Amino acid sequence: MAEINKYEPPKSSTSDTAHLAAKDILSLLPAASALFEYFFKPPLEKRREAWMQLVAEALKDLENARFDIEKLRSDEKFITIVIQATTVAIRNHQQEKLLALRNAIVSSAVHPSVSEDVQLLFIRYIDELTPSHIKLLNFLINDAKDLGTLKSYTQLYELYSGKHPDPMPRDEFRMLFQDLSACGLIRISSDLGDFEDIYHANKLLLQSTNDELPRVIITDVAKQFLDFITSEPKSAA
Secondary structure (H helix, E strand, O other): OOOOOOOOOOOOOOOOOOOOHHHHHHHHHHHHHHHHHHHHHHHHHHHHHHHHHHHHHHHHHHOOOOOHHHHHHOOHHHHHHHHHHHHHHHHOHHHHHHHHHHHHHHHHHEEEOOOHHHHHHHHHHHHHHHHHHHHHHHHHOOOHHHHHOOOEEHHHHHHHHOOOOOOOOHHHHHHHHHHHHOOOOOOOOOOOOOOOOOOOOOOHHOOOOOOOOOOEEEEEHHHHHHHHOOOOOOOOO
């Protein structure tokens, strides 16, 4: 009988394709469990401890800003945000995301007027969006005054590349734009021209364009989101 390789999933034999005996399944679990613990338990524990340190620092910042952190212990909304941020933190290693989650915890206490639904949405955005998304969103907000005159992805890309020495590939640049639009963080007009070697706007479309209107608009939600993941607590005194 061929020896079972514990590093590969078990394969059903031709003589027993209906099911595996329970004892055969259980016999594989100890090896699988040990293998999982060997590879993943140490980094998971390391991530958890590092995140706990970031949360402790966030609470210390609030305390230094004279917020009553004792009240936060009974604030169900705040506890929910911390738990949601924790589940996202354990799944990620990128320092930009971890710092954004830490700041989101602080903002949850500092800005109670932001609804719980919106706060949970922002935690989801931190999880789903990449640091490149956030970098692009920062660029759009910081250079909002120049966007009104730009009529194509080519012009946007040239402006972005001029401000960043290591610009992303054009396809990635366009894809990130679409992702930000899908999240409701920016609005892209159908009049925004594509890269010239990909798409040419027809004459009718160009004639119907109002040149006084911007092709890309940053929403208020985007500005609120960036503030939520970057702001530091101010003294409550």
